[in-house]
Amino acid sequence: GAVVSQHPSWVICKSGTSVKIECRSLDFQATTMFWYRQFPKQSLMLMATSNEGSKATYEQGVEKDKFLINHASLTLSTLTVTSAHPEDSSFYICSARGLAMGETQYFGPGTRLLVL
Amino acid sequence: GQNIDQPTEMTATEGAIVQINCTYQTSGFNGLFWYQQHAGEAPTFLSYNVLDGLEEKGRFSSFLSRSKGYSYLLLKELQMKDSASYLCAVRDLYNFNKFYFGSGTKLNVKP
Numbered sequence: 001g002a003v004v005s006q007h008p009s010w011v012i013c014k015s016g017t018s019v020k021i022e023c024r025s026l027d028f029q030a031t032t033m034f035w036y037r038q039f040p041k042q043s044l045m046l047m048a049t050s051n052e053g054s055k056a057t058y059e060q061g062v063e064k065d066k067f068l069i070n071h072a073s074l075t076l077s078t079l080t081v082t083s084a085h086p087e088d089s090s091f092y093i094c095s096a097r098g099l100a101m102g103e104t105q106y107f108g109p110g111t112r113l114l115v116l
Numbered sequence: 117g118q119n120i121d122q123p124t125e126m127t128a129t130e131g132a133i134v135q136i137n138c139t140y141q142t143s144g145f146n147g148l149f150w151y152q153q154h155a156g157e158a159p160t161f162l163s164y165n166v167l168d169g170l171e172e173k174g175r176f177s178s179f180l181s182r183s184k185g186y187s188y189l190l191l192k193e194l195q196m197k198d199s200a201s202y203l204c205a206v207r208d209l210y211n212f213n214k215f216y217f218g219s220g221t222k223l224n225v226k227p
Contacts, residue, residue: 032213043203043219044159093158097213103166104149105215107158 003027004096006108013084014116020080021111023094029074030096034105035067038091050077084115118142120218122204127224128194136189136202136221144209150178150189151203153220159203162189191223199225 003026013019023033032051036044048064050056050071058064068080077096081088091112095105119141128134140148147166151159165171165180165187177190189202201220208214 034213044217046215046217049213091156095158103147103164103207104161107151107160110156110158112156 002098002101002106004030004094004106004108006094006111008111009109010112010114012114012116015085016083018080018082019084019113020078021092021094021113023077023079023096023108025075025096025098025106028096028098028101030077030098031074032097032105033071033077034095034097035069035077035079036093036095038093038110044093047079081113084113086115089113089115118206118216120204120206120216122202122218122221124219125222125224127226130194130196130225130227132194133190133192134194134223136191136204136223138187138189138204138218140185140187140204140206140216140218142185142206142208142216145182145206146209146212147207148178148180148187149205149207149215150176150187151205153201153203155200162202194225196225196227199223 005024007022035047047062048056048058052071052074056069071077093110095107097105121139150162153159163178170179175192180187201222203220204218205215
């Protein structure tokens with residue numbers, strides 16, 4: 001149990017375009033989902049936390065208009081990187097927590113984004 | 117502020133035992149987590165400690181001392197597949213959804 005999927009696993013796009021990344025909890029209801037960014041050889045940086053049906057809470061320094069997060073259901077959250085630039089190239093990882101799923105959060109496999 | 121320290125990199129030999137330390141200074145504490153992350157992949161959960169003492173799970177054990185702000189992850193009978201980064205994370209006392217991650221310890225297991 002506790003499987004989280006992400007789609008796509010990798011994406012290459014041109015500068016100025018928008019990219020949407022989906023995160024799904026496959027076998028549990030995720031009351032809370034998290035979006036992280038990880039640059040090479042660095043640790044996870046939390047971007048935002050979202051609860052189903054409410055607006056995401058963004059960490060300091062993360063532009064909410066650039067990184068749009070939607071948590072439409074208990075099993076799906078999306079992150080849209082709008083007007084992507086090369087500096088947005090990174091590894092984006094989502095995770096999820098659910099009721100009766102223990103103390104930890106379960107991570108998706110990540111999405112590698114390359115903006116040319 | 118929150119400060120979580122781990123060694124950057126460690127090397128150990130296959131079959132040996134290795135201990136990865138984590139020290140933390142946080143404004144509140146509600147549990148410490150260890151995750152394993154292979155290169156290019158997402159982290160996977162290894163262990164959780166909220167009370168002082170040792171938690172054992174097969175080849176992996178995790179220890180916590182809250183008074184010292186200290187934890188370690190102990191890996192026994194090392195295997196080549198244990199080569200990965202190990203992340204220490206502390207959960208916030210006032211926000212159960214807030215986790216503070218260390219920068220990770222890259223473990224290299226050599227034959």
